Amino acid sequence: DGGITQSPKYLFRKEGQNVTLSCEQNLNHDAMYWYRQDPGQGLRLIYYSQIVNDFQKGDIAEGYSVSREKKESFPLTVTSAQKNPTAFYLCASRIISGNTIYFGEGSWLTVV
Amino acid sequence: ELKVEQNPLFLSMQEGKNYTIYCNYSTTSDRLYWYRQDPGKSLESLFVLLSNGAVKQEGRLMASLDTKARLSTLHITAAVHDLSATYFCAVTQNSGNTPLVFGKGTRLSVIA
Numbered sequence: 597d598g599g600i601t602q603s604p605k606y607l608f609r610k611e612g613q614n615v616t617l618s619c620e621q622n623l624n625h626d627a628m629y630w631y632r633q634d635p636g637q638g639l640r641l642i643y644y645s646q647i648v649n650d651f652q653k654g655d656i657a658e659g660y661s662v663s664r665e666k667k668e669s670f671p672l673t674v675t676s677a678q679k680n681p682t683a684f685y686l687c688a689s690r691i692i693s694g695n696t697i698y699f700g701e702g703s704w705l706t707v708v
Numbered sequence: 709e710l711k712v713e714q715n716p717l718f719l720s721m722q723e724g725k726n727y728t729i730y731c732n733y734s735t736t737s738d739r740l741y742w743y744r745q746d747p748g749k750s751l752e753s754l755f756v757l758l759s760n761g762a763v764k765q766e767g768r769l770m771a772s773l774d775t776k777a778r779l780s781t782l783h784i785t786a787a788v789h790d791l792s793a794t795y796f797c798a799v800t801q802n803s804g805n806t807p808l809v810f811g812k813g814t815r816l817s818v819i820a
Binding site (some may be wrong): 620702 | 741
Protein backbone atom coordinates (compact mmCIF):
# COMPACT_ATOMS: atom_id res chain seq x y z
CA ASP A 597 0.00 0.00 0.00
CA GLY A 598 1.15 3.54 -0.69
CA GLY A 599 1.68 5.93 2.12
CA ILE A 600 4.05 7.75 4.43
CA THR A 601 6.06 5.93 7.05
CA GLN A 602 7.56 7.73 10.01
CA SER A 603 9.95 6.12 12.42
CA PRO A 604 10.51 5.69 15.22
CA LYS A 605 7.09 6.28 16.74
CA TYR A 606 8.62 7.07 20.13
CA LEU A 607 12.09 8.43 20.73
CA PHE A 608 13.89 9.63 23.82
CA ARG A 609 16.75 12.09 23.58
CA LYS A 610 19.34 12.87 26.15
CA GLU A 611 20.53 16.41 26.65
CA GLY A 612 23.15 17.35 24.06
CA GLN A 613 22.30 14.55 21.65
CA ASN A 614 21.32 14.82 18.02
CA VAL A 615 18.52 12.52 16.90
CA THR A 616 17.10 11.82 13.47
CA LEU A 617 13.46 11.16 12.60
CA SER A 618 12.81 9.22 9.45
CA CYS A 619 10.10 9.98 6.88
CA GLU A 620 9.69 7.79 3.81
CA GLN A 621 6.94 7.91 1.18
CA ASN A 622 6.20 5.59 -1.72
CA LEU A 623 3.63 7.86 -3.34
CA ASN A 624 6.05 9.47 -5.79
CA HIS A 625 5.22 12.84 -4.28
CA ASP A 626 7.35 15.84 -5.10
CA ALA A 627 6.87 17.88 -1.94
CA MET A 628 7.54 16.81 1.63
CA TYR A 629 7.04 18.70 4.88
CA TRP A 630 7.93 18.51 8.55
CA TYR A 631 5.63 19.97 11.20
CA ARG A 632 5.97 20.19 14.94
CA GLN A 633 3.01 20.01 17.30
CA ASP A 634 3.24 20.92 20.98
CA PRO A 635 0.57 19.66 23.38
CA GLY A 636 -2.69 21.49 22.87
CA GLN A 637 -1.26 23.52 20.02
CA GLY A 638 -1.53 23.70 16.26
CA LEU A 639 1.06 22.54 13.76
CA ARG A 640 4.07 24.69 12.95
CA LEU A 641 6.21 24.24 9.87
CA ILE A 642 9.86 23.30 10.42
CA TYR A 643 11.19 22.61 6.91
CA TYR A 644 9.84 21.67 3.52
CA SER A 645 11.18 20.43 0.22
CA GLN A 646 9.62 20.56 -3.22
CA ILE A 647 12.38 18.85 -5.14
CA VAL A 648 15.33 16.59 -4.51
CA ASN A 649 18.43 18.35 -3.16
CA ASP A 650 16.50 21.48 -2.29
CA PHE A 651 14.65 22.54 0.85
CA GLN A 652 13.41 25.67 2.58
CA LYS A 653 13.13 26.76 6.17
CA GLY A 654 9.77 27.05 7.76
CA ASP A 655 8.70 29.16 10.71
CA ILE A 656 10.67 27.28 13.38
CA ALA A 657 13.76 25.87 11.63
CA GLU A 658 16.29 26.82 14.29
CA GLY A 659 17.82 23.76 15.91
CA TYR A 660 16.71 21.43 13.12
CA SER A 661 18.28 20.19 9.89
CA VAL A 662 17.01 18.17 6.94
CA SER A 663 18.22 16.54 3.75
CA ARG A 664 16.49 15.47 0.55
CA GLU A 665 18.88 13.19 -1.27
CA LYS A 666 16.12 10.95 -2.60
CA LYS A 667 12.61 11.80 -3.67
CA GLU A 668 11.07 9.34 -1.26
CA SER A 669 13.00 10.32 1.85
CA PHE A 670 13.07 13.48 3.98
CA PRO A 671 14.78 12.85 7.34
CA LEU A 672 14.70 15.45 10.10
CA THR A 673 17.57 15.84 12.54
CA VAL A 674 16.84 17.46 15.86
CA THR A 675 20.15 18.93 16.97
CA SER A 676 21.41 19.76 20.42
CA ALA A 677 20.81 23.40 19.54
CA GLN A 678 17.07 22.79 19.79
CA LYS A 679 16.57 23.52 23.47
CA ASN A 680 13.01 22.34 23.83
CA PRO A 681 12.49 19.49 21.39
CA THR A 682 9.83 17.56 23.28
CA ALA A 683 6.90 17.46 20.86
CA PHE A 684 4.94 15.43 18.32
CA TYR A 685 6.50 15.55 14.83
CA LEU A 686 4.46 15.01 11.70
CA CYS A 687 5.71 14.45 8.19
CA ALA A 688 3.52 15.12 5.16
CA SER A 689 3.77 14.88 1.39
CA ARG A 690 1.87 15.90 -1.71
CA ILE A 691 2.12 16.18 -5.46
CA ILE A 692 2.94 19.78 -6.37
CA SER A 693 -0.39 21.51 -7.08
CA GLY A 694 -2.26 18.42 -5.96
CA ASN A 695 -5.24 18.71 -3.65
CA THR A 696 -4.50 15.82 -1.34
CA ILE A 697 -1.92 16.02 1.40
CA TYR A 698 -0.90 12.83 3.14
CA PHE A 699 0.32 12.73 6.72
CA GLY A 700 2.42 10.12 8.44
CA GLU A 701 1.48 8.62 11.81
CA GLY A 702 3.86 10.92 13.65
CA SER A 703 6.82 10.57 15.96
CA TRP A 704 6.87 11.46 19.64
CA LEU A 705 10.17 12.91 20.84
CA THR A 706 10.87 13.32 24.54
CA VAL A 707 13.94 14.77 26.21
CA VAL A 708 15.13 12.82 29.24
CA GLU B 709 2.20 36.56 5.79
CA LEU B 710 -0.68 34.14 5.82
CA LYS B 711 -2.37 33.75 9.21
CA VAL B 712 -5.20 31.41 10.11
CA GLU B 713 -7.45 31.93 13.09
CA GLN B 714 -9.96 29.49 14.46
CA ASN B 715 -12.66 30.05 17.00
CA PRO B 716 -13.61 28.90 19.40
CA LEU B 717 -10.47 27.14 20.60
CA PHE B 718 -12.46 25.06 23.07
CA LEU B 719 -16.00 23.88 22.65
CA SER B 720 -18.07 21.78 24.97
CA MET B 721 -21.42 20.83 23.58
CA GLN B 722 -24.26 18.55 24.48
CA GLU B 723 -25.18 15.59 22.41
CA GLY B 724 -27.88 16.41 19.91
CA LYS B 725 -26.99 20.07 19.64
CA ASN B 726 -25.70 22.00 16.64
CA TYR B 727 -22.67 24.22 16.54
CA THR B 728 -20.29 25.95 14.13
CA ILE B 729 -16.52 26.32 14.15
CA TYR B 730 -15.10 29.32 12.31
CA CYS B 731 -11.87 29.63 10.39
CA ASN B 732 -10.64 33.02 9.17
CA TYR B 733 -7.52 33.55 7.07
CA SER B 734 -5.64 36.70 6.32
CA THR B 735 -4.73 36.63 2.62
CA THR B 736 -6.12 35.23 -0.60
CA SER B 737 -6.06 31.47 -0.60
CA ASP B 738 -7.03 28.88 -3.16
CA ARG B 739 -7.40 25.81 -0.95
CA LEU B 740 -8.78 25.26 2.50
CA TYR B 741 -8.56 22.01 4.42
CA TRP B 742 -10.31 20.65 7.48
CA TYR B 743 -8.70 17.91 9.56
CA ARG B 744 -9.66 15.93 12.61
CA GLN B 745 -7.14 14.81 15.21
CA ASP B 746 -7.79 12.32 17.98
CA PRO B 747 -5.55 12.44 21.07
CA GLY B 748 -2.08 11.09 20.35
CA LYS B 749 -2.87 10.46 16.70
CA SER B 750 -2.04 11.96 13.34
CA LEU B 751 -4.39 14.09 11.24
CA GLU B 752 -7.39 12.68 9.42
CA SER B 753 -8.49 14.57 6.33
CA LEU B 754 -12.12 15.67 6.40
CA PHE B 755 -12.63 18.16 3.59
CA VAL B 756 -10.81 20.09 0.89
CA LEU B 757 -12.56 23.24 -0.30
CA LEU B 758 -11.35 24.71 -3.56
CA SER B 759 -13.69 27.47 -4.65
CA ASN B 760 -15.92 30.22 -3.39
CA GLY B 761 -19.25 28.85 -2.24
CA ALA B 762 -17.97 25.29 -2.00
CA VAL B 763 -19.92 23.15 0.42
CA LYS B 764 -19.08 19.59 1.41
CA GLN B 765 -20.86 17.27 3.79
CA GLU B 766 -19.94 14.00 5.43
CA GLY B 767 -22.27 12.60 8.03
CA ARG B 768 -22.91 15.19 10.74
CA LEU B 769 -20.19 17.55 9.49
CA MET B 770 -20.60 20.18 6.81
CA ALA B 771 -17.90 22.58 5.64
CA SER B 772 -18.30 25.70 3.56
CA LEU B 773 -16.01 28.32 2.07
CA ASP B 774 -16.51 32.03 1.41
CA THR B 775 -13.34 33.27 -0.27
CA LYS B 776 -14.52 36.87 -0.38
CA ALA B 777 -14.91 36.96 3.39
CA ARG B 778 -11.85 34.69 3.80
CA LEU B 779 -13.97 32.49 6.02
CA SER B 780 -14.69 28.81 6.28
CA THR B 781 -17.13 27.17 8.64
CA LEU B 782 -17.42 23.63 9.95
CA HIS B 783 -20.97 22.97 11.06
CA ILE B 784 -21.78 20.12 13.39
CA THR B 785 -25.31 18.80 13.34
CA ALA B 786 -26.82 16.80 16.21
CA ALA B 787 -23.48 16.14 17.86
CA VAL B 788 -22.60 12.70 19.14
CA HIS B 789 -19.82 11.69 21.51
CA ASP B 790 -17.76 10.15 18.68
CA LEU B 791 -17.22 13.63 17.25
CA SER B 792 -15.12 14.60 20.27
CA ALA B 793 -11.70 15.49 18.85
CA THR B 794 -9.61 18.48 17.84
CA TYR B 795 -10.48 20.06 14.50
CA PHE B 796 -7.98 22.04 12.46
CA CYS B 797 -8.39 24.21 9.43
CA ALA B 798 -5.41 24.85 7.18
CA VAL B 799 -4.84 27.02 4.16
CA THR B 800 -2.43 27.04 1.25
CA GLN B 801 -1.80 29.40 -1.62
CA ASN B 802 -0.40 29.53 -5.13
CA SER B 803 -2.13 26.42 -6.41
CA GLY B 804 -0.59 24.32 -3.72
CA ASN B 805 2.97 25.45 -4.14
CA THR B 806 3.23 26.69 -0.60
CA PRO B 807 2.99 24.67 2.62
CA LEU B 808 -0.18 24.44 4.67
CA VAL B 809 -0.62 27.06 7.37
CA PHE B 810 -2.69 25.74 10.27
CA GLY B 811 -5.03 27.31 12.74
CA LYS B 812 -4.53 26.50 16.42
CA GLY B 813 -7.34 23.98 16.39
CA THR B 814 -10.71 23.69 18.11
CA ARG B 815 -10.91 21.10 20.86
CA LEU B 816 -14.43 19.73 20.78
CA SER B 817 -15.92 17.79 23.65
CA VAL B 818 -19.40 16.33 23.21
CA ILE B 819 -21.06 15.45 26.48
CA ALA B 820 -24.23 13.53 27.26
